[in-house]
Amino acid sequence: MALTAQTILERNRLFRGLPAATISQLAALALRKTYPEGAVVFSQTGPGDALYGVVTGKVLISASSPEGREMFLNIMEPGDTFGEIALLDGQPRTASASTTATSELMIIMRAPFLALVHREPKLVDHLLQLLCQRVRWTSGLAEESALLGVPARLARRLLSLGELHGRRGAEGVQINISQEDVARFLGLSRQIVNQYLQSWKARGWVALGRGKITLADEGALRRMIAGGGQETDESGFDA
Secondary structure, three states: OOOOHHHHHHHOOOOOOOOHHHHHHHHHOOEEEEEOOOOEEEOOOOOOOEEEEEEEOOEEEEEEOOOOOEEEEEEEOOOOEEOHHHHHHOOOOOOEEEEOOOEEEEEEEHHHHHHHHHHOOHHHHHHHHHHHHHHHHHHHHHHHHHHOOHHHHHHHHHHHHHHHHOEEEOOEEEEOOOHHHHHHHHOOOHHHHHHHHHHHHHHOOEEEEOOEEEEOOHHHHHHHHHOOOOOEOOOOOEO
């Protein structure tokens, strides 16, 4: 059953805990639009004029460098919202959003949203909480890039993807993602990612399949991160 705008907003951390009447006012602002697979919802540097929520489907958030290098930032699934920061400040988008499956999205435009914020002061507290969460998340990415070695970054990202999007089974947590996409999340080459995954597969930490990675030993990955992520296997590269 498809999610309603009311349900998406109630689940969102930004709006959770608001009076039902306020949530209803927000939901009344929502429009709906269906996008085919591979559609661009918005582009990096495009106008920041709306908040989006995923009703059905899946949306990939990514960013590109001036040199054209693409990095994946997040995956949005039913119930998730995105585009909040640009909605608040009206500045150009800092990332792009595109569908990886046919998707129905909830859209709340900036002008009516800000008008409601002015009428509902309680919304301000929730907006501040959201901004703090986003700052912490961005700081975590910066710390990951600056302080962690490649294997620790890879393990940390796999654990995060498993927690957010994985499916737990008898063999571990399965993530439906390709090695190419994992590489783009980290700004690495697929070859480097494959080297580490093959090493971890030999140790029994992960299992690999077409378009999927199963985390068979999450504890081993966490211990490797805690130890600095600097192990060396017989192939000679740090693992």
